[in-house]
Amino acid sequence: EPEVTQTPSHQVTQMGQEVILHCVPISNHLYFYWYRQILGQKVEFLVSFYNNEISEKSEIFDDQFSVERPDGSNFTLKIRSTKLEDSAMYFCASSDRTGEGYGYTFGSGTRLTVV
Amino acid sequence: AQKVTQAQTEISVVEKEDVTLDCVYETRDTTYYLFWYKQPPSGELVFLIRRNSFDEQNEISGRYSWNFQKSTSSFNFTITASQVVDSAVYFCALSEANENRDDKIIFGKGTRLHILP
Numbered sequence: 001e002p003e004v005t006q007t008p009s010h011q012v013t014q015m016g017q018e019v020i021l022h023c024v025p026i027s028n029h030l031y032f033y034w035y036r037q038i039l040g041q042k043v044e045f046l047v048s049f050y051n052n053e054i055s056e057k058s059e060i061f062d063d064q065f066s067v068e069r070p071d072g073s074n075f076t077l078k079i080r081s082t083k084l085e086d087s088a089m090y091f092c093a094s095s096d097r098t099g100e101g102y103g104y105t106f107g108s109g110t111r112l113t114v115v
Numbered sequence: 116a117q118k119v120t121q122a123q124t125e126i127s128v129v130e131k132e133d134v135t136l137d138c139v140y141e142t143r144d145t146t147y148y149l150f151w152y153k154q155p156p157s158g159e160l161v162f163l164i165r166r167n168s169f170d171e172q173n174e175i176s177g178r179y180s181w182n183f184q185k186s187t188s189s190f191n192f193t194i195t196a197s198q199v200v201d202s203a204v205y206f207c208a209l210s211e212a213n214e215n216r217d218d219k220i221i222f223g224k225g226t227r228l229h230i231l232p
Contacts, residue, residue: 033219041224042206042223045219048218048219104150104210104220106160109158109160111158
């Protein structure tokens with residue numbers, strides 16, 4: 001079964017440093033997403049990306065965040081200057097908007113710890 | 116606006132008991148999808164079910180069953196004969212399926228389920 005692959009599984013970074021989280025969506029999917037889950041809380045939508053541009057972003061997704069699809073397979077989330085409150089699990093997802101439920105698939109997540 | 120409410124923050128049952136996790140949703144759309152995800156201690160989101168708004172038939176998958184009632188905007192999840200391995204956080208979620216709008220998924224706050232041996 002096709003998977004969304006996220007690397008690394010765990011990232012520790014110092015406050016103020018830039019961090020890039022990597023995702024390889026399912027190859028024939030066209031819609032890409034990032035979600036965030038602070039420890040013990042619900043999963044929250046950050047941003048969606050389609051046709052090489054952001055289609056929607058939440059209030060959480062401020063100027064410190066950016067997304068990019070640098071090539072035909074990767075989809076990255078960059079946090080420019082990390083803060084302690086950015087510590088969370090970050091999930092990448094992709095969908096193809098076909099079939100039952102749009103084929104929505106989540107990756108296994110990257111746990112980001114800012115120290 | 117979209118909203119998913121899981122009123123039960125935490126539930127504990129003894130193994131082999133049945134347990135129902137409640138989910139109530141709000142949406143302005145007539146076409147939408149409802150989901151349940153399981154999040155074990157390892158942290159990943161495990162997809163359990165996806166149901167579109169036009170299909171109100173109840174679904175059964177092994178020990179899992181789902182009851183979708185549009186009249187009460189509820190999509191409840193029942194585990195029959197619970198097992199210790201069912202211990203996890205369970206999230207109910209909603210996505211509007213309008214082609215002209217984004218299909219981001221809105222999650223509830225989750226229900227932490229403890230199955231006691």
